[in-house]
Amino acid sequence: MTDMIEDEDETGARKRALSNRQVLGFVARFWKRRPVLFGLGVGLTLVAVAFDLALPYAAGHLVDTVATQPRGDAQAWSALAIFVGVYFAFAVVRNIAHRFWIPLAARNMEEMTNESFAKVQAFSSDWHADSFAGATVRKLTRAMWGYDSVTDAVTIWLGPGVIVLIGLSIAMLVRQPLAGIISLVVVAAYLTVNLVITERYVRPSNLKSNALDSKIGGALADAVTSNPTVKSFGAETREAERLAKVTAQWREAVMVTWNRFTDVWLGQNLLLVVLQAGLTGAMVWGWTQGTATPGDVAFAITAFMLMSGYLRNLGENIRMLQKGLDDTEDVAAWTRLAPQIADDPNAPEFQPGSGAIEFQDVTFRYKAAGAPLYDRFSLKIAPGERVALVGPTGSGKSTFVKLIQRLHDLQDGAVVIDGQDVSTVKQASLRRAIAVVPQDPALFHRTLFENIAYGKPDATREEVEDAAIKARAHEFILRLPKGYDTLVGERGVKLSGGERQRVAIARAFLADAPILVLDEATSSLDVETEGHVQEAAEALMEGRTTIVIAHRLSTVRGADRILVFQGGRVVEEGRHAELTAKGGVYARLNAISAGVV
Ligand SMILES: Nc1ncnc2c1ncn2[C@@H]1O[C@H](COP(=O)(O)OP(=O)(O)OP(=O)(O)O)[C@@H](O)[C@H]1O
Ligand SMILES: [Mg+2]
Incomplete structure (x- = not known):
């Protein structure tokens, strides 16, 4: 009509x-x-x-x-x-x-x-x-x-x-x-x-x-x-x-x-x-x-x-x-229009545990894409494990994180965290248990204090400052004319990329979630600052399951396990030393990033 x-x-x-x-x-x-x-x-x-x-x-x-x-x-x-x-x-x-x-x-x-x-x-x-x-x-x-x-x-x-x-x-x-x-x-x-x-x-x-x-x-x-x-x-x-x-x-x-x-x-x-x-x-x-x-x-x-x-x-x-x-x-x-990803009305709250993550035969395809990115993909991450995801751009690393957060539903299989299928629990409770420092953090046009406290709405001034200190954000914040009360502009445009990242890291410190994801979290920092933040992040990772995504391989050397992604599949996995000795994809990437080749 x-x-x-x-x-x-x-x-x-x-x-x-x-x-x-x-x-x-x-x-x-x-x-x-x-x-x-x-x-x-x-x-x-x-x-x-x-x-x-x-x-x-x-x-x-x-x-x-x-x-x-x-x-x-x-x-x-x-x-x-x-x-x-x-x-x-x-x-x-x-x-x-x-x-x-x-x-x-x-x-x-x-x-x-x-x-x-x-x-x-x-x-x-x-x-x-x-x-x-x-x-x-x-x-x-x-x-x-x-x-x-x-x-x-x-x-x-x-x-x-x-x-x-x-x-x-x-x-x-x-x-x-x-x-x-x-x-x-x-x-x-x-x-x-x-x-x-x-x-x-x-x-x-x-x-x-x-x-x-x-x-x-x-x-x-x-x-x-x-x-x-x-x-x-x-x-x-x-x-x-x-x-x-x-x-x-x-x-x-x-x-x-x-x-x-x-x-x-x-x-x-x-x-x-x-x-x-x-x-x-x-x-x-x-x-x-x-x-x-x-x-x-x-x-x-x-x-x-x-x-x-x-x-x-x-x-x-x-x-x-x-x-x-x-x-x-x-x-x-x-x-x-029903929410595309809906909570079952009787869905229980997610019960955070020790942070065991499991992908069981996961098949996932983006709506706009022709072929599935993940095809019957299985993987286990043990509680407290530090896993690094590396691999070429577009290989599905960030998507891995989105599936853990259930930002998209799967075509087949299940993502299970602490024994709970993520598609069966209340989404908000699930996401609160996962602190993510995204690749390109967007901030709200609110004060720095509010932006950091976003990870914990009832945080006190001391807690916010403490998180900022750990994330190496405190010093630059104090240099701003209004300090923690500075408004950061829409999406945080008034801060530099590295400053935005550190605010996002401070947020994650405050959120205190059992699962921590750092997606290229330090990619915009200079080597020295990155080193400092890395030290702080080490403290943050203590006792949590951590997923670190990084192109700069220097930042993933200490991981318990490195997963090398390629086209939605894990093509190699192991510790840094094992993988470099193996002479495969990782060894080649490592050589390039170290400037050997
Ligand atoms: N919302 C979306 N809709 C359709 N395709 C998408 C969407 N998001 C990502 N993709 C595609 O899925 C693939 C994997 O993307 P993903 O962001 O997981 O890659 P990545 O490994 O994190 O890459 P990078 O290292 O560049 O961050 C890419 O080919 C990308 O174009
Ligand atoms: Mg990515």
Whole structure:
């Protein structure tokens, strides 16, 4: 039905948008969470609607009184008081109703944002690798305001509007059947035309504009976060052109959407003219026939004014409803998307033990890759063992670590830690038991203190400083103008690569997990600093199972066992001395790194 543009940034590329009804269901689930607020809002709105419906009666009564009673009659004043009083009551009650709509909307928008964020956090690393951060952010904030539009449109405008329109048509039917029929026909035509055309004609182009709007967000965030690369290649113009292509696509799409909205608007106004002519015409005709009083004509005019106000609002709000539904669509679709790597609801917490790791016939293939990286791979790491993974780039060393952390699920086999299959325990508890210093640590744009304490949220100042001292980070931190309170920039851009690594190492010291992984953790350090950090790391490794990944073989000599990876397989294993004596792959790598060859 909807020709959405290719949604490049989501796993399993969504081909079909959710239907309006499905998105509305998603929004309505939030209303149900606060039945009291919602009920009071609806109840008071209905009372206000009743006053609104009374207005034409009050107007008709006033005109008939003025037309039929002698001048100076006090009845005219009481008729006027009713006319004014009805409108005043309408205004007051409607305003009170809003006081209930306000907290309902604000709290639900708050919850929707928090829950969507939780959802996004639960999505797998594959999903995140496939999504543009900028587009995700855009979808989330758009949905928050989409909820607001949908709720306002339905509860404040459309619901009351439909009641008033049908109510007035029936009232008209009683007073002057012809006018009643005209008004019922026009109202029905108006509603059908609006709902059908909006869904069939406007919605597809609106979803397309939204997808392009997300794409702008994604493209912007991609280029802005990689700004150092852009600068270093002097590629600003190229990037500007790249973005201009996306914004141009968006412009074309949004013009179609807005034009379609405007077409609908034109149709609505033409129908209003028909209504105006029909209603008042029928009453004036009735007057010529002697079946309608001046009060009836006033009734019809007032009713038309009211109805046209509501109908215009209705048109406006059907558009707003459609836009709100479309803006919420992405997030509503997320809620139907189960986390790709899910915890079983009854999954137990991981029970950290001595740190025995076992790969049992593991077959693993990256979603995007053609062939499996690991094919029936088996390996045992004993508790407390220090294992070094070496081997050419792309041979699967970092992936080994990701599988231990269960960042990806296997096609076959199992990864077992301390007797527990990692796919059966709660992911967060598993990952807390594994401290990883990644290849390219990304820091939060928070203070150094917070960044280090990330490994242990309740850490004291002393503990953080102690970890920093061990990681050889303390000195450079103290040299910064604000010391531990320095903000490090997005992803830590205000620190050097070596400084970032040492912060990440300090984090691992604090985390105090039974399994420690150092993935090229010291690759950005100078030889002297590396030596110091190495000493500290030795202390850290004490009593823990440690996996060290390194290209610089000097750092892995002390390992209990060296595993040489090649294309997802271990081609050699043993201690440094054994492997060098063997004269295989490791011996060759070692000779190169020692500068012998
Ligand atoms: N998310 C991913 N999706 C698809 N393929 C991936 C993904 N991550 C890694 N790969 C591929 O898997 C292979 C192994 O990658 P891995 O990061 O494990 O290598 P590595 O041994 O750590 O290399 P290096 O020494 O360069 O860090 C590579 O060919 C890589 O391109
Ligand atoms: Mg790697």
